Amino acid sequence: MTALLEVKDLRLAFGGVKAVDGLSFDVGESEIVSVIGPNGAGKTSAFNCITGFYRPSGGRITIGGADVTRMRTSAIAARGVSRTFQNVRLFGDLPVLDNVRAGTHLWLRQHVFDALLHTPRYRRSEQQATDEAHRWLDFVGLRGDRTGAARNLPYGEQRRVEIARALARRPRLLLLDEPAAGLNHGEKLELLDLIRRIRGLGIGIVLIEHDMGLVMEVSERVVVLNFGREIADGTPEQVRRDPAVIEAYLGSDEDDEVPGGRGPTGAAGEETARADA
Known part of the structure; x- marks a missing residue:
């Protein structure tokens, strides 16, 4: 069966900075896939490539089997792709x-x-x-x-209104960029239910989110990025136990000793160079 969304070896560079470096994943109909990673990992940059806001440096993006890698944003939207933004627009x-x-x-x-x-x-x-x-x-x-x-x-x-507007476009694929940001506990529980009901309409969902409780609860698969590179792709349980994921979020003993290491402290130093939230 053809995947609703297929991303193959996606690459995006801003000068010498590789914002996305070889990302590959797919999303089926009625499937919820989360893309997670530390700040500056390349998550929103990947979204911007999928929706046509950025033109990738390399790789291929297909929607329903059709290559949309070089298409305009409007043409990609017309193929059934809709999104929300990290900051409500x-x-x-x-x-x-x-x-x-x-x-x-x-x-x-x-x-x-x-x-x-x-x-x-x-x-x-x-x-x-x-x-x-x-x-x-x-x-x-x-x-x-x-x-x-x-x-x-x-x-x-306002978050609800933005999601309603995205759904009014009658999408096949919905990209949600940190929809839980700024919500209280009760609102997050309501969001969790809403995402599941959207999936029940047959819509594929790609989710960027920092709330790991929500990600692990709602996702069928989780893709993990760090410094633009994919370091894991699996079920929430598989990703939760992956040593590379644990290191990316918590750092290693060596990172504590070396300034600018690969843990969250080091990642923050790269964040401003990546044009990515």
Whole structure:
């Protein structure tokens, strides 16, 4: 069976810095795969390559068997890829509902003539977009006001709106970049349930997350990066016991003795050079 997403030997360099160095993994339909690693490991850079924000230095990315490595962001989105961002990116001054309606533009069929004259076809499509937006806001469990400006919502609710907008694009593959960042314990439990319900729709999910409790609970497979290189790929239990993963997160005895070693302290020194969160 063809993988929904297949990444082969992905490489990305910024000058002499290798942000991603030979990453390979795949994601099937209704599968949840987490990509983890210390700060500066190359996780968000890999996301940016998959979605077309960055052009890889090497390697191949396929969506449903089609090579999208050199495609524009819009073309990749049209193939069923949607994402959220590490820092929430909503249209802050627009109403919550309009933020999610914006996600329908990929599949909503409107013509300039209809929009200018507000024809019955235009009014039907606008109502369809509104109904779809409400449906996804219901799905993510938004409890706040949908008519007020998005910036006025609490941070956790803004996260929900961003996920609803991504889902309104009707994706086959959803990339979530640190969706639990800034959430309290109760909100993280709700997020865990939401991710599982999204998977239940048949959508493949790739998750970047620093909350290891959430990662180990929700993931079917975990890919681990360190300094741009893949050091592990397996089930949560396999990754949890992998010596290379333990060293990447906790460091080794030698790292404690050598400034700038490969533990978290050394990784932080590289972080500013990698354009990656």
